[in-house]
């Protein structure tokens with residue numbers, strides 16, 4: 540049985556793909572099959588848009604604070620499906636919709652993707668992870684190479700024009716105080732929020 544939806548705190552999380560162009564050194568996929576006690580998040584097949592919508596229909600959206608595209612993989616790998624599902628949710632509920640992403644959607648799809656989020660996504664949370672291209676490459680190990688860091692920052696900047704709330708995150712245990720200060724400076728320059736989050740492995 541596929542785990543398409545799972546709950547974390549007050550959020551309804553959607554697991555729509557296990558694909559990801561990265562291999563982060565701290566990725567929870569390396570450590571465990573479960574997140575917050577959910578069923579295993581490895582998918583035998585990627586659920587179709589209608590399977591995802593059916594899974595959402597099993598839930599009472601009014602009992603959650605937000606819907607979050609997250610899961611064991613990079614949700615923008617399936618950007619078209621993600622947007623279709625977001626449009627479906629928007630039609631049936633005013634619930635906030637967030638995408639947790641590595642920010643490499645432009646490189647995955649070979650085009651600027653932030654404009655597509657307009658009117659469908661309320662919050663984009665992008666993993667900043669590091670403060671320069673070299674450290675990012677070492678930690679995130681994206682298949683696109685050294686240009687990935689700048690592409691991710693560019694995506695974040697673009698999002699500020701189309702998404703009401705843009706957040707970048709770093710993990711507290713794998714960053715120094717100096718890196719956290721530099722991260723804040725990067726976020727201020729991009730006009731996005733910084734969230735220093737706990738490691739969830």
Ligand code: SF4
Pocket residue numbers: 559560561562563565566567568611612613641679
């Ligand atoms: S971007 Fe996310 S899913 Fe992909 S390897 Fe990194 S932590 Fe794992």
